[in-house]
Amino acid sequence: MQRPKLGGWHRLVSSFGASYRGICGAFRNEAAFRQELLVAVPVVIGGALLGRTGVEKALLIGPMVLILVVELLNSAVEATVDRIGLERHELSGLAKDLGSAAVMFSFGLLILNWLLVLFFRE
Numbered sequence: 001m002q003r004p005k006l007g008g009w010h011r012l013v014s015s016f017g018a019s020y021r022g023i024c025g026a027f028r029n030e031a032a033f034r035q036e037l038l039v040a041v042p043v044v045i046g047g048a049l050l051g052r053t054g055v056e057k058a059l060l061i062g063p064m065v066l067i068l069v070v071e072l073l074n075s076a077v078e079a080t081v082d083r084i085g086l087e088r089h090e091l092s093g094l095a096k097d098l099g100s101a102a103v104m105f106s107f108g109l110l111i112l113n114w115l116l117v118l119f120f121r122e
Helices: 008-029 031-050 054-084 090-119
Strands: none
Touching: 008 031, 008 054, 031 054, 031 090, 054 090
């Protein structure tokens, strides 16, 4: 039997609960997410202190938040692939590699933003 769909505030509260469980699960089970959170602390503090304007602060901090989002999505892909089966398959490996590449590009964006904001100011 299907549960009735929630609406309004109940749906919002339920969504926040699911998000909280997802973040806790990532922290508990994903070493990469924990490592990226450790990187996020000095990046966010540094971005807040080094950015001269709100736009600069956003450009320095935003990509770090993007890294965390992409890592959560990458972890979701990996969990789904592992749930389907643990045997080696070319497409499973490709899916995991694509998620990893997305995280790498996010780090590239972070580095590029920091270089551009800090070294090419007017």
